[in-house]
Amino acid sequence: MANSKLYKGSLNTIILKLLDEKGKMYGYEITQKVKELTKGELQITEGALYPALHKLEAEGLLDVEVAKVDNRLRKYYKLTEQGETETATKLAELEDFIRSMQHLVNPKWSIN
């Protein structure tokens, strides 16, 4: 696994972005989806995912839904209206951050 510290600060943004794309998801699905998208490079640990989800729920960014699947109950998370706005803001912030990091790591030298 790649340096997890680099990803840590972006966990909330990753969750919000995934929910924005997929509509509603449950916890296990999120861990699997992230693993699949990053080809195993980033693995969200269970111990970090649920606290993050619960925190986002408390902040009013996520709403929950429960459905009976097989012989058990499954809890789905989806974005609230406030969550959708927050996702856009967080993504913009992350993009800015990536751009600045690129400038720092790989500066384009020019003579003039």
Place this chain on the structure above:
Amino acid sequence: MKLSEEQIQELYNFTRRRLVEHYDLQTELVDHLANGIEQQWEENKEIPFKEALKNEFKKFGNFGFRGVLKARKKTMNKKYNRLILNEFKTYFLWPRIAMVLTLTIALFGFLQVLPSSYKWVIMAMITMPIAAYFMFRSYKVQKTYRSKIGIEKRWMLQEKIYNIGGAGASMLNLFQVFNMMYVLKLDPTSFLLDVLVSGLIVVSITLCYVIAFVLPERVEQILSKEYPEYQLISKKWR
């Protein structure tokens, strides 16, 4: 291969043994563990249930469910505080504000006519039975709830509501306020002081009333709203 009813039940017991006492969080963790186990079985059917569970639990790290539990409690505290605040606010809107204001003005009038030398002693004696009444109410609500533990499912928010958050005991803080009047030798005939004290007493009583009476009586309604799974479970299993 899917998990059987018994295995799901075993997962519930597993979370309970690891100090996850509340059904709401248990359910989420059970589904997670079950998904993980089924995923393992898809890759290798031969893995025994117990071993697959062990593998899955390991992914939660050295502290197991503790981090999840802590975050969940924080979430519920926030939700609970929001419930109190929302209800409390309604007492400062029409028509309830009329009642609150009348009570404050009546109390203020009473403070004005009390002999200044005994004022705070008399106030302490009047608020004492009110505080005692709220404490008695908390005790009764908690006792009813505790008698259900082990028989019915536990919901974290329900437990918070039934715990009453020390509503009666917090009324005792008023005595500290009365005591301060003596210690700081504040002028007992002050107009402003009477306004402040009567406001403070009315606010305390309103807050205690919301915590000790309104929310516990509305617990069914609150739980159905906050927990989508609450309604999915038939009443006899709650």
